[in-house]
Amino acid sequence: MIITLDDFGLSKKANKEIYNWTQTKNVDYISLLPNFHFTKEAIKIYKQSKKTKYSLGLHFNLIEGKPLCNKKEIPSLVDSNGNFFTLPYFIIRLFVGLIQKEEIMKELQKQYEVFTENNIKCVHINSHQNIHVFHFIYSCIEEFTKKNDIKHIRQVSTIRNRLKKFPVKYFIFIFLYFISSLLFPKYQFKSTPFYEVTFHPGTVYD
Numbered sequence: 001m002i003i004t005l006d007d008f009g010l011s012k013k014a015n016k017e018i019y020n021w022t023q024t025k026n027v028d029y030i031s032l033l034p035n036f037h038f039t040k041e042a043i044k045i046y047k048q049s050k051k052t053k054y055s056l057g058l059h060f061n062l063i064e065g066k067p068l069c070n071k072k073e074i075p076s077l078v079d080s081n082g083n084f085f086t087l088p089y090f091i092i093r094l095f096v097g098l099i100q101k102e103e104i105m106k107e108l109q110k111q112y113e114v115f116t117e118n119n120i121k122c123v124h125i126n127s128h129q130n131i132h133v134f135h136f137i138y139s140c141i142e143e144f145t146k147k148n149d150i151k152h153i154r155q156v157s158t159i160r161n162r163l164k165k166f167p168v169k170y171f172i173f174i175f176l177y178f179i180s181s182l183l184f185p186k187y188q189f190k191s192t193p194f195y196e197v198t199f200h201p202g203t204v205y206d
Contacts, residue, residue, distance in 0.1 A: 001194065001195045001196070001197060002028045002029060002194050002195065002196040002197070003025075003026055003027050003028050003029070003196075003197055003199070004027075004028065004029040004030070004031060004057075004124075004126070004154075004196055004197070004198045004199070005018050005021055005022075005027055005029070005030045005031065005054075005198075005199050005200070005201055006031045006059055006126070006128075006198055006199070006200050007031070007033055007059065007128075007200050007202075007203050008030050008031060008032045008033065008042045008046075008056075008059070009032050009033040009034070009036045009038050009039035009041070009042035009043075009059075010033050010036055010038065010202075010203060011036075011038055011202065011203075012038055012041065013202040013203075014038070014200075014201065014202035014203055015038055015041055015042050015045055015202070016202060017201035017202030018030060018042075018045075018201050018202065019045050019049065020201070021199075021201050022049060022054055027053075027054040028054055028055065029054060029055055029056075029057050029123065029124055030046070030054050030055070030056055030057070031056075031057050031058065031059035031124075031126055032046075032056055032057070032058060032059055032114070032115075033059045033061055033128060034058065034059075034061070034068065034110075034111040034112075034114040035061055035065050035066060035067060035068050035111065036065055039114065043114075043118050043120070046120070047118075055121070055123040055124070056115070056120055056121070056122065056123065057122055057123050057124035057125060057126065057150075057152075058111060058112060058114075058115065058122050058124070058125045058126075059126060059127065059128055060108060060111060060125055060126070060127040060128065060131075060132065060141065061084070061111070061127070061128035062077060062084055062090065062104070062107065062127075062128070062131055062137075063084050063085065063086060063087045063090050063128060063129055063131060064084055064086075064087075064128060064129075065083065065084060066078075066082055066083055066084070067082075067084060067107050067110070068107065068110035068111055068113075068114070069103075069106050069107050069110050073103070073106055074100075074103040074106055074107055075103070076093070076098055076099050076100040076103050077099065077100075077103050077104070077107060087129050087131070090131070091134070091176065094134060094136060094137070095179065095180075095183060099136070101136075101140060104137065104140045105140060105143075105144065108140065108141070108144050109144075112144070112148065122148070122150055123150065123151060123152065124150065124151065124152040124153065124154070125141050125144070125145060125150055125152075125153050125154075126153065126154035127141070127154075130154070130159045132153070132154070133156060133159055133173065133176075133177055133180070134176070134177075134180045134184075135180050135181060135183075135184035135187035135188075135189070136180070136183075136184045136187060138153070138187060138189060139184070139187040141153055142190070152192060153190075153192075154196060154198075155189065155190075155191060155192055155196070156177070156189050157191075158195075158196040158197075158198060159173070160173070162198055
């Protein structure tokens with residue numbers, strides 16, 4: 001079983017609570033948000049931590065804050081103010097074909113470079129608000145992991161199991177996942193040989 005903490009870099013509180021978890025509980029993976037104001041603080045905490053048995057991975061984000069790419073490079077992903085579209089609007093744009101793959105790959109590369117520029121090995125990729133549950137986004141991440149020798153992508157079963165605690169969100173997930181499978185039938189998820197449990201210390205999710 002793999003224990004993963006998400007949203008490292010989201011806020012000062014999230015950073016503090018995640019650090020506290022690593023000092024008192026078993027943690028395997030931590031997922032770093034690369035484009036937030038507290039990302040640099042999170043990286044500093046990671047490097048200075050006396051207990052660094054956990055590995056860091058990319059919490060790929062396309063639905064909150066500003067991108068790392070210039071907004072002119074990724075017009076299908078941002079609004080007129082240069083911010084990512086919110087999750088509902090992002091889903092609509094994805095389902096009607098307004099999201100461009102090459103722009104996803106550009107932003108994915110930029111967010112990955114946060115690791116390479118800080119000499120940190122990225123061992124896994126998942127996504128903020130689990131947007132990679134949509135087959136098209138998953139296919140982009142899968143292609144990227146193969147090119148960069150990243151071993152693990154969070155699986156749908158992990159997302160499904162967590163959302164069962166929230167009936168309304170679970171119903172929405174099942175509905176949207178079904179639509180995604182109809183719109184992008186050629187893209188398939190691959191299973192991994194371990195069971196992952198996720199937590200979000202210091203956030204409204206936990």
